[in-house]
Amino acid sequence: MFQAFTNQVWSVSDGAKVSQAATTDTGFRDARKIVFTNGLNETATLSFDSILLSGFEEVTMYVNIGRQLTSLDNVLKITVAGQDYDVPKPTRDGWVHILIDCQALGAADSIVFESLLANQTFFVDLIGARKFDPASIDTDVVDAIIDAVSLDYGVATTLAADAVAADRAISLASLVYVFNTSRLRISSTVDDVTTSEEVDLVTKSGKLKGALVNSYPEGAIVTVLCPVVGEDADGIEPDPVCGVNISDIQTNVGLNTPIDMLGGGGKIKYFLGEVLIQVYIDCSSKAKVLELSRKYQREYGAEFQIILDGEPFDIYLDNSQFLDQTEAGNNARMSFFYKVQPSPATVETLVRVTDLTITISPEGA
Amino acid sequence: MIIEGLDDLNKAFSSIKEAMKSPQLQKARAEKFKDAAPRIVGSGAAGLKPNKSATSKIQGIQHSPEAWTGELVGAIEVRVDPTGAEAGYFSDSTKKPGPRTLADGAKSQSNLTFAEIAMLQTSGFRIPLSGPSGAKVRGFLARYGIFLKATKAFLVVSARPFLTKAADVHEGAGGDEMAVDQFFEAVWGNL
Numbered sequence: 355m356f357q358a359f360t361n362q363v364w365s366v367s368d369g370a371k372v373s374q375a376a377t378t379d380t381g382f383r384d385a386r387k388i389v390f391t392n393g394l395n396e397t398a399t400l401s402f403d404s405i406l407l408s409g410f411e412e413v414t415m416y417v418n419i420g421r422q423l424t425s426l427d428n429v430l431k432i433t434v435a436g437q438d439y440d441v442p443k444p445t446r447d448g449w450v451h452i453l454i455d456c457q458a459l460g461a462a463d464s465i466v467f468e469s470l471l472a473n474q475t476f477f478v479d480l481i482g483a484r485k486f487d488p489a490s491i492d493t494d495v496v497d498a499i500i501d502a503v504s505l506d507y508g509v510a511t512t513l514a515a516d517a518v519a520a521d522r523a524i525s526l527a528s529l530v531y532v533f534n535t536s537r538l539r540i541s542s543t544v545d546d547v548t549t550s551e552e553v554d555l556v557t558k559s560g561k562l563k564g565a566l567v568n569s570y571p572e573g574a575i576v577t578v579l580c581p582v583v584g585e586d587a588d589g590i591e592p593d594p595v596c597g598v599n600i601s602d603i604q605t606n607v608g609l610n611t612p613i614d615m616l617g618g619g620g621k622i623k624y625f626l627g628e629v630l631i632q633v634y635i636d637c638s639s640k641a642k643v644l645e646l647s648r649k650y651q652r653e654y655g656a657e658f659q660i661i662l663d664g665e666p667f668d669i670y671l672d673n674s675q676f677l678d679q680t681e682a683g684n685n686a687r688m689s690f691f692y693k694v695q696p697s698p699a700t701v702e703t704l705v706r707v708t709d710l711t712i713t714i715s716p717e718g719a
Numbered sequence: 720m721i722i723e724g725l726d727d728l729n730k731a732f733s734s735i736k737e738a739m740k741s742p743q744l745q746k747a748r749a750e751k752f753k754d755a756a757p758r759i760v761g762s763g764a765a766g767l768k769p770n771k772s773a774t775s776k777i778q779g780i781q782h783s784p785e786a787w788t789g790e791l792v793g794a795i796e797v798r799v800d801p802t803g804a805e806a807g808y809f810s811d812s813t814k815k816p817g818p819r820t821l822a823d824g825a826k827s828q829s830n831l832t833f834a835e836i837a838m839l840q841t842s843g844f845r846i847p848l849s850g851p852s853g854a855k856v857r858g859f860l861a862r863y864g865i866f867l868k869a870t871k872a873f874l875v876v877s878a879r880p881f882l883t884k885a886a887d888v889h890e891g892a893g894g895d896e897m898a899v900d901q902f903f904e905a906v907w908g909n910l
Contacts, residue, residue, distance in 0.1 A: 599878060680831055681831055684844035684876075685873075
């Protein structure tokens with residue numbers, strides 16, 4: 355279970371800068387670029403809502419420092435809950451996963467990054483705390499896939515008449531590829547102010563499941579969505595829909611794996627076994643299932659990246675199946691199957707030995 | 720120095736090497752799974768999702784998930800090609816299961832082929848409950864006292880990937896390992 359620190363706010367000392375990374379190549383979700391230009395010991399501080407770190411196993415973050423021309427062993431100091439951790443000079447370019455054992459730490463509401471070099475630029479991303487939670491390790495995978503997948507159904511129309519807040523029906527200009535239980539996004543922009551909301555149809559004649567929250571003029575854009583939903587598959591009503599299911603849990607337990615922690619020590623973890631994930635696309639229109647499947651295949655298909663418990667993972671297609679409409683009267687459905695290893699369980703925490711005293715005495719004394 | 724038996728050992732290694740490359744080994748493993756799958760699914764060991772109340776009403780409370788899959792799983796075949804073998808394959812795409820008797824004594828004859836049923840079970844499916852075809856489904860369910868809300872859009876049937884799960888159980892129980900052992904015992908026995 356990963357908990358991103360909430361309400362994150364960055365502040366810097368003189369001469370330092372924090373900005374959002376310019377391109378997605380430099381981060382996973384919300385990478386920050388930190389620039390220190392004004393000599394040693396400049397700081398960038400990330401403040402957030404106080405969190406009791408002892409309730410988690412480790413603080414996790416990704417840092418991209420790049421190789422440095424320096425004779426120093428450490429290039430950065432990170433302070434969490436009053437504890438200092440030195441970040442060693444990286445030996446390669448790219449993102450480095452930093453883990454800090456936080457089981458013995460108290461509450462924290464900030465992390466301070468202090469430069470040990472006069473000038474340096476680095477990126478930081480995916481900051482939070484996590485712990486192994488058997489209740490959620492498998493559904494975390496489903497949530498991670500839902501976060502990663504976005505499908506464009508490619509159907510839009512407009513409102514054929516004004517719709518007023520609290521209305522329970524709308525009038526659509528075109529019903530092509532709109533079905534009885536389609537989910538729609540209504541959107542309009544007036545004087546540079548955009549109003550938007552999602553609604554569920556009960557019938558394609560325009561009856562809604564709930565009342566409208568906002569008012570929209572005739573001509574407002576109505577986009578048909580393909581929502582991506584999880585394990586509550588039995589209650590799935592939208593048409594079309596992309597569902598993410600766990601269809602099997604395997605028990606091919608992996609070997610114990612040592613994981614290093616910043617500041618010394620580490621953890622021994624083991625993997626409990628893969629889950630078989632089914633991502634399916636289901637729609638009353640076979641043509642739209644085919645179109646959405648091809649879009650999915652191009653965007654995700656054989657391999658794509660998810661952020662699982664604060665860590666980016668590539669997942670690979672194991673198998674796929676196209677189910678045509680049959681005499682059972684079913685919708686066409688395209689299924690993509692993946693095997694994903696959920697986050698590992700911690701077996702042991704290894705603590706760094708800081709002081710070792712050996713008392714010796716001569717033999718026979 | 721002459722070490723006796725080296726020729727035999729060399730011959731044995733070559734033989735194992737050939738055997739491991741042979742599609743016959745994969746065929747032996749696939750055949751073993753084909754034999755085991757009906758037992759695993761039929762005994763409920765595959766751990767498939769339990770029936771919904773609607774299924775219990777139609778088929779009877781004693782009806783276990785995929786109880787009829789015995790006929791389906793029994794129909795799977797092994798396909799062998801030059802590079803390997805595959806189990807869970809239906810070569811005759813027109814073959815359909817036989818008629819069955821429902822809990823109320825009514826006869827039922829599926830128009831679906833084994834291949835279609837296997838795919839429906841593997842991925843799960845949704846049947847729209849609107850329009851004329853939806854009315855037919857509602858009518859069928861009403862015969863058994865199952866009345867769906869007018870606002871319910873789909874009859875949702877959960878995925879029950881019986882072949883994948885049977886393969887897990889078969890492998891976990893050492894069935895696949897046993898097939899490999901037995902195959903090599905046969906190879907060694909011929910040396």
